[in-house]
Ligand SMILES: *[C@@H]1O[C@H](CO)[C@@H](O)[C@H](O)[C@H]1NC(C)=O
Ligand SMILES: *[C@@H]1O[C@H](CO)[C@@H](O)[C@H](O)[C@H]1NC(C)=O
C-alpha cells in the first residue's frame with residue numbers, strides 16, 4: 001500500500017480548549033445514539049468438519065511453519081520501480097524466483113487451482129466452486145515491495161527474513177507479503193483438509209502496486225472483468241485500512257471502504273534567457289516560486305466530514321462505545337451539520353494525519369531549473385501532488401490552480417496553456433500546465449450499513465467472531481466500521497468488479513511496523529491472527545447465499 005491512513009483514535013485534553021461553534025447546539029437526548037452504531041451479529045463458522053481457526057494462533061507447529069514461509073517470501077527481493085515497466089526486463093527476474101518459492105510452499109494450491117500468469121508476472125489462482133449461482137470471492141495482495149535505500153541502516157539485512165522468535169524482519173514483512181502468504185496459507189490449509197469450494201475463490205496478486213499498479217493489477221483487472229463481467233464478485237478483500245485499534249475495552253476494526261483520489265499538476269515555464277549580470281526583476285525561477293507561494297497560501301483546501309464520509313460512522317461508534325476515551329464534545333458535534341467545523345476540530349484534536357482523511361492535500365514535490373550560475377534559467381518546471389478528498393474531484397483541483405495561476409501569468413505577460421486549452425503557439429515566455437499522469441477520482445464508497453448490506457454485515461460478523469475469540473483480545477468487543485485511506489491500493493483497478501471493496505490487513509495496531517522504511521517487520525502472532533480471519537472468511541461465505 002502506498003500510504004497508511006491515519007490513526008484515528010487518539011483523544012487529547014487539548015481538544016477541550018479549541019473553539020467549537022457546534023457546542024451551542026441542543027444537547028443530545030439520552031440514548032440519542034441508540035441506533036447510530038449497530039453492530040453486525042457475529043457469524044460463527046459453519047459446521048463443515050474443518051478445524052477451528054483458533055488452531056492458527058494456538059498450534060506451535062503452525063507458528064513455526066508460518067515464520068518459515070513468510071521468511072522465504074521476504075528473502076526474495078521483488079522490488080518494483082516506476083523506472084522499469086516491461087515485465088520481461090531483467091529487473092523483474094526476482095519475481096520468477098518468488099513464483100518458484102510460492103510453488104514449493106503451496107503445492108496443494110498450485111495443484112488444485114487454475115494458475116495463470118498475466119502480463120508475465122501477475123498471478124491469478126482460481127479455485128472453481130461447484131455453485132455458479134453465487135458470486136466468487138476476490139482476495140488480493142501484491143508481490144512487489146518498495147526498494148531499499150541504505151541496507152546498512154537496517155538492524156538485520158532487509159532481505160534476510162530474520163525471525164527473532166516474535167518479529168519477522170525485512171522488506172515486505174508487513175507490506176504485504178504477510179497478506180500474500182497469509183491468503184495462500186489459509187487456502188492451502190483448507191485444501192489439506194479435503195475442502196472443495198462451493199463458492200469460487202479467486203486470488204489475484206499484482207507485481208507493481210508500489211509503482212502505480214498499471215502492469216500488474218491493471219492487467220489482471222481486465223482479465224477478470226472480461227471473464228466474469230461487471231459487478232461479478234461478492235466482495236474484494238485487499239491490503240490496507242487501519243487494522244484493529246484498541247480503545248479501552250473496545251477494539252475498532254477499520255477496513256478502508258473508500259480511497260481519496262489523486263492528481264499531479266506539472267508546471268513548465270519557458271522564458272527568455274540571457275546573462276545573469278543584466279537580469280529582469282524576476283527570473284523564471286522567481287516566477288515559478290511565486291506560483292508555488294500562491295498555491296500554498298490562497299484558496300486553501302477545506303476539510304469536511306459530511307454525512308457521506310465513512311469516518312462519521314466510526315466516530316459515531318466511538319462516541320457510543322468509548323465515550324470516556326474520545327473528545328467530550330464528539331457526541332454533540334456529530335449532531336451538528338457544521339461538517340467543516342467538526343473536521344477542523346478533529347484535525348486539531350487528533351493531528352494532521354487525521355486532517356488529510358477529510359481534506360485534499362497538496363505537496364510540491366519536484367522542481368527543476370537553471371543550468372549555470374551566470375546564465376538566466378530558460379526552462380523551469382515543478383510538479384505538485386494532490387490527494388483528493390471525497391467531497392472534491394480532480395477537476396476542482398485543476399480549476400483552482402488555473403484561478404490562482406492566471407493573474408501571475410498576466411502579470412508577467414506569459415502565454416498560458418492549461419490542460420490543452422489556451423495559447424500553445426509560443427515557445428518562449430510560455431507556461432504550460434498539464435497532468436503528467438491520469439487523474440484518479442476518489443473511489444466509490446463501499447456500502448457499510450449492516451441493516452442494508454448483507455455482504456458487509458456478514459464480513460463484519462466474521463471479523464467480530466474471529467477477533468473476539470483470539471486470546472490476545474479476550475474480553476473485548478469488536479466494532480467493525482469503515483474508514484477511508486489517504487493513499488491508493490491496487491483496488492483502484494477493481495472498481496468495476498464489485499461494490500463491496502474492503503482494504504484491510506486484519507492485524508492489531510502495533511503488530512506490523514515501519515512500512516516503506518527501515519526495519520519493516522511483523523509480529524508473527526499478528527500474522528497468524530490474520531490467517532485465522534482469511535480462513536473463516538472463506539468458510540463463512542462458502543455456502544452462504546445473499
Ligand atoms: C472453472 O469453471 C469454468 C466455468 O464453469 C470453466 O470454464 C473452467 O474451465 C473451470 N476451471 C477449472 C480449473 O476447472
Ligand atoms: C524539467 O526541467 C528540466 C530542466 O530544465 C528538464 O531537463 C526536464 O526535461 C523538465 N521535465 C519536464 C517533465 O518538463
Ligand SMILES: *[C@@H]1O[C@H](CO)[C@@H](O)[C@H](O)[C@H]1NC(C)=O
Nearest residue numbers: 411412413414415426428429
Ligand atoms: C506581451 O507579449 C506579447 C507577445 O509576446 C507582446 O506582443 C506584448 O508587447 C507584450 N506586452 C507587454 C506589456 O509587454
Ligand SMILES: *[C@@H]1O[C@H](CO)[C@@H](O)[C@H](O)[C@H]1NC(C)=O
Nearest residue numbers: 221222225492493494495496
Ligand atoms: C470500468 O468500466 C468502464 C466502462 O466500461 C471503463 O471505462 C473503465 O475503464 C473501467 N474501470 C476500470 C478501473 O477498469
Ligand SMILES: [Zn+2]
Nearest residue numbers: 001175176239
Ligand atoms: Zn502494500
